[in-house]
Each structure stands twice: as structure tokens, then as C-alpha cells.
Amino acid sequence: TAQGIVESALSKVRMIEEFDYDQLVISIKSSDVMMCVKAHELLAPKTNYPLHVGITESGTLTSGNIKSALGLGIILHQGIGDTIRVSLTGDPVEEIKSAKLILKTLGLRKGGIEVVSCPTCGRTRIDLISLANQVEKMVENYDLDIKVAVMGCVVNGPGEAREADIGIAGGINEGLLIKKGEIIKKVPEQELLKTLQDELDQWEK
Known part of the structure; x- marks a missing residue:
């Protein structure tokens, strides 16, 4: 007992x-x-x-x-x-x-990037599971105290990612870089991960 x-x-x-x-x-x-x-x-x-x-x-x-x-x-x-x-x-x-x-x-530790991602649905146009896992692995060594969103579509992605500091959303052969829910730029799908990494590198400087 x-x-x-x-x-x-x-x-x-x-x-x-x-x-x-x-x-x-x-x-x-x-x-x-x-x-x-x-x-x-x-x-x-x-x-x-x-x-x-x-x-x-x-x-x-x-x-x-x-x-x-x-x-x-x-x-x-x-x-x-x-x-x-x-x-x-x-x-x-x-x-x-x-x-x-x-x-x-629980708010008891600072530092380290928190990754949030949406569940897959019929609007998903990229391999979201693979992308989210790659992002989670990529951010392990960053000490930034921020939230990163990985979204599966460009329709709801920007709105759903508005509480994140930065994020990416996938579309058909292209994707979006998002900051605080605002679309920053479009990039080819295959460059989404690298674009996010470059932004995080700039953030750390």
C-alpha cells in the first residue's frame, strides 16, 4: 500500500x-x-x-x-x-x-526547442510523420527556448501554428515558412527542412 x-x-x-x-x-x-x-x-x-x-x-x-x-x-x-x-x-x-x-x-525547465505537429488528415500533402520526426531530431542540439510547429497543409497550417515562434507547413511540391502564424515565404518541398534549419541557425546568433 x-x-x-x-x-x-x-x-x-x-x-x-x-x-x-x-x-x-x-x-x-x-x-x-x-x-x-x-x-x-x-x-x-x-x-x-x-x-x-x-x-x-x-x-x-x-x-x-x-x-x-x-x-x-x-x-x-x-x-x-x-x-x-x-x-x-x-x-x-x-x-x-x-x-x-x-x-x-510543466514549465519547470527552460531551454530546448519544443516541437508541435498536427495529426495527419485528408488535407495533408506531405509525408508529415517523417518530416516531424526529422525536425524533432534536428532541433535536439539547439538551446533555444522556442516552439516550432510542423504542419501538414498550407490551408490551416499558418493559423494552427500561430502560437509557435516558427514553423513549416507542407503543400503540393512546396511549403511555407511561418513565424507567429504569418507566412514568411514559399519554398520547394525538398527545401523545407533546410530552410527551417537555416532560420534556427540565424536565431541562435
């Missing part, structure tokens, strides 16, 4: 404190998301030690990211937690990416 997790953690803390040692960080674990949330809610008011927060054994990339985002999101939104971890069955690099995105989404 959540109460049992908390009692176990606090008993271990008391044992260590008996040795006059108090340089501690507490980490409590559960693969049950809501039990983990409840345990942290119970533990937080009972200790002043920093808490290392995470969902253990959360699973593979898809299921693990969903569980971690939900659990960490609820816990962190309540102001609970000092450091976090994301545990995935996969490449540890993906754990770091996920942790950073969770923090950024």
Missing part, C-alpha cells in the same frame, strides 16, 4: 539518522502509478529531506513514457519532488529526453 511504502521509507531514514548521518535523499518506488502518487502525497509533509521522484519498472518506450508522464506530472504539479528519473526498458538516452520534456511541459 501507499502507506506501507511511506512507513518503510521513514523507518529506514530513522535507522540511518541513529548513526548521526542526515545527508539523505529519499526515493520511494512503485510501478503502480496512482499508488506512487499517493505515497508521495503522504510522504512529502512528513519529511524535509529532498525527494527523488519516479515511476519504477514503468515499461517500454510507449507505455513507460505514458506512465512516467502521468505519475511525474501529478506529483510535480503539487510541488512535490526535488529530482526526477524516468525508467524505461530501452536506450537510457531516451530516459533523459523524456525527463527533460516532462519538466519543460
Whole structure:
């Protein structure tokens, strides 16, 4: 139970404190998301030690990211937690990416480009899935604190991208470069990615 997790953690803390040692960080674990949330809610008011927060054994990339985002999101939104971890069955690099995105989404981390993209629909005229993935990969090394939109059509793209700082929208053999919802220029479809990259390079200078 959540109460049992908390009692176990606090008993271990008391044992260590008996040795006059108090340089501690507490980490409590559960693969049950809501039990983990409840345990942290119970533990937080009972200790002043920093808490290392995470969902253990959360699973593979898809299921693990969903569980971690939900659990960490609820816990962190309540102001609970000092450091976090994301545990995935996969490449540890993906754990770091996920942790950073969770923090950024909650407004707890600055820096790094956020990529938003529309779901594909009948108006999509480009390989949007591939393009969005390429953009996400491309922006990994930029430290800009901005939002980039990748849109699948030139009809709704500019309007839907108005909350982004910069974006691209695909059309038939051509696309648009967009800033704050305003069309900046048209470019050939095959130059969309490079055009966006050039703009981001200028932004960093």
C-alpha cells in the first residue's frame, strides 16, 4: 500500500539518522502509478529531506513514457519532488529526453526547442510523420527556448501554428515558412527542412 511504502521509507531514514548521518535523499518506488502518487502525497509533509521522484519498472518506450508522464506530472504539479528519473526498458538516452520534456511541459525547465505537429488528415500533402520526426531530431542540439510547429497543409497550417515562434507547413511540391502564424515565404518541398534549419541557425546568433 501507499502507506506501507511511506512507513518503510521513514523507518529506514530513522535507522540511518541513529548513526548521526542526515545527508539523505529519499526515493520511494512503485510501478503502480496512482499508488506512487499517493505515497508521495503522504510522504512529502512528513519529511524535509529532498525527494527523488519516479515511476519504477514503468515499461517500454510507449507505455513507460505514458506512465512516467502521468505519475511525474501529478506529483510535480503539487510541488512535490526535488529530482526526477524516468525508467524505461530501452536506450537510457531516451530516459533523459523524456525527463527533460516532462519538466519543460510543466514549465519547470527552460531551454530546448519544443516541437508541435498536427495529426495527419485528408488535407495533408506531405509525408508529415517523417518530416516531424526529422525536425524533432534536428532541433535536439539547439538551446533555444522556442516552439516550432510542423504542419501538414498550407490551408490551416499558418493559423494552427500561430502560437509557435516558427514553423513549416507542407503543400503540393512546396511549403511555407511561418513565424507567429504569418507566412514568411514559399519554398520547394525538398527545401523545407533546410530552410527551417537555416532560420534556427540565424536565431541562435
